[in-house]
Amino acid sequence: MEDQRDHEELERTAPTLHQLRGRTPFVVPEKFFDQFPYVVQARVHAERKKTWYDWLRTPTVAWRLALVPVLLLMVSMAVWLWSPVSGPAPGFTSTSDQELLQESWDTHTYMDLLMEGGATADLLAEAGQGWTIDEMDAYLEHTELPLELLLELP
Amino acid sequence: MSDLSDTELLTLLRREESRHYAFNLLVRRTQQRLYGFVRRMVTDHDMAQDVLQNTFVKAWQGLDRFRGDAQLFSWLYRIAHNECLDHLRRARRASFVDAGTLVDRLTATVDDSAYFSGEEIEKRLQRAVMRLPDKQRAVFTMKYFQELKYEEMSTITGTSVGALKSSYHIAVKKVEQWVTGDQT
Numbered sequence: 427m428e429d430q431r432d433h434e435e436l437e438r439t440a441p442t443l444h445q446l447r448g449r450t451p452f453v454v455p456e457k458f459f460d461q462f463p464y465v466v467q468a469r470v471h472a473e474r475k476k477t478w479y480d481w482l483r484t485p486t487v488a489w490r491l492a493l494v495p496v497l498l499l500m501v502s503m504a505v506w507l508w509s510p511v512s513g514p515a516p517g518f519t520s521t522s523d524q525e526l527l528q529e530s531w532d533t534h535t536y537m538d539l540l541m542e543g544g545a546t547a548d549l550l551a552e553a554g555q556g557w558t559i560d561e562m563d564a565y566l567e568h569t570e571l572p573l574e575l576l577l578e579l580p
Numbered sequence: 581m582s583d584l585s586d587t588e589l590l591t592l593l594r595r596e597e598s599r600h601y602a603f604n605l606l607v608r609r610t611q612q613r614l615y616g617f618v619r620r621m622v623t624d625h626d627m628a629q630d631v632l633q634n635t636f637v638k639a640w641q642g643l644d645r646f647r648g649d650a651q652l653f654s655w656l657y658r659i660a661h662n663e664c665l666d667h668l669r670r671a672r673r674a675s676f677v678d679a680g681t682l683v684d685r686l687t688a689t690v691d692d693s694a695y696f697s698g699e700e701i702e703k704r705l706q707r708a709v710m711r712l713p714d715k716q717r718a719v720f721t722m723k724y725f726q727e728l729k730y731e732e733m734s735t736i737t738g739t740s741v742g743a744l745k746s747s748y749h750i751a752v753k754k755v756e757q758w759v760t761g762d763q764t
Contacts, residue, residue, distance in 0.1 A: 428729055436724075439719050439749075440756035443724065446705055451697075451698025459615075463607040466636045467600070473637055 586652050593643055603643075607636055610653055613658045613726070620721040621664040623686045623710060625695050631667050635660040650735055657728075658736045665714050675726040683710045701759070708758035712751055719744055 437444040583687070584605065592602035613666045614635065638659050646655055649754040672682050690696045690703045698706070712720055718737065722728045723744075730741045737744065 432723070432727075436752065440752050442701075442760050443705075443752060443756050446701065447724065448604060448761075449698065450616070451696055451702040451706070452616075452625075452699050454615070454625065454696050459611055462632075463604050464612055467604065468609050469633055469637050470603075470640045473641065530702060546642060 587648075589652065590648055592644075599643070603640060606639075606652065606656075610656055612655060613653075617657070617721055617726055618660055618664055620706075620709065620725055621714075621717060622668065623706060624689045627667065627671070627686065631660070631663050634667070635663045638663065654732055654735050657732075661718055661736055666717065668714055679713075686710065704759050705755070708755045711758060712754065714753050715745050719747045720755065723748045724752070 433444070436447070587604055589606060592598040595602075611632065615628060615632055618631045618635075619625065622628050623629060635656065640657055641693060642659075646652075647663050650658075650725050668682070672679060675682065677685075690698070690706050695720070696703065696706075709717060715737075719733065721737075722733050722736070723730075728736075730744050731741075734741050739747075
């Protein structure tokens with residue numbers, strides 16, 4: 427009943443389509459439908475042999491997984507580059523640039539005054555805040571003063 | 581043996597020892613009709629073959645979930661319908677082309693006499709059918725070429741009968757116009 431009604435309506439509304447109805451112009455390779463069930467069987471068999479992790483091998487998934495370490499590396503580098511410095515490196519104390527300049531000026535001025543006044547190496551070592559004799563020697567050599575003059579015992 | 585009813589075939593499919601045999605019968609019984617639908621949907625034979633293989637593989641994998649409340653053919657038809665739509669979507673995504681470009685490529689096979697034996701008017705008809713959006717093309721193909729009833733189509737597509745009728749009538753008008761007019 428429904429079919430009859432559909433045919434009549436199609437004839438009325440779309441006469442060309444009504445005329446063309448029922449034709450099958452497609453061609454399939456010879457014996458295609460004889461062989462197709464075997465092709466399906468082979469596919470089914472192949473699917474059964476697949477393991478649970480086979481989905482990882484599909485090209486799309488494999489590409490996404492390959493990108494994971496690259497992304498992790500990029501994120502790590504970004505964090506390392508942009509993270510604020512929160513304190514001195516291990517084993518170092520924190521001193522501002524201003525404090526360093528001030529301390530350096532104080533030490534050198536005091537040392538220079540001592541040397542001008544003819545101080546001995548021991549006194550200079552004391553003023554040098556625990557420098558060794560070798561360190562003091564290097565300092566004096568740098569300031570072009572002969573060590574012998576300063577090492578003379580009183 | 582190929583005259584088995586759906587119920588008998590289903591009983592064989594449920595038994596482990598006869599499952600492969602029954603499934604083979606099911607494939608032989610339904611392959612031509614399903615191929616006709618899929619081929620109309622994609623035009624290209626190779627793609628139709630891929631879609632049909634995937635359809636049967638998915639049916640095999642889902643046999644245990646088939647409750648038997650629909651006909652075996654309708655159930656297979658629904659899988660084929662969904663597989664067609666998915667396959668076309670995937671093909672578009674994989675080749676980075678829009679719907680029109682993909683359809684043009686697929687429709688080009690109607691000019692290859694090895695795969696298409698129709699006259700010029702039939703080529704025009706297939707080109708016009710391919711111009712329909714995927715879902716409307718499925719509705720048109722089911723009704724016009726495969727002569728399914730609206731109730732069956734509703735079971736297959738999950739769409740109401742009213743919506744299917746409306747979609748089909750619009751499709752008929754468009755295809756008739758494209759086939760007869762100069763706009764093809």
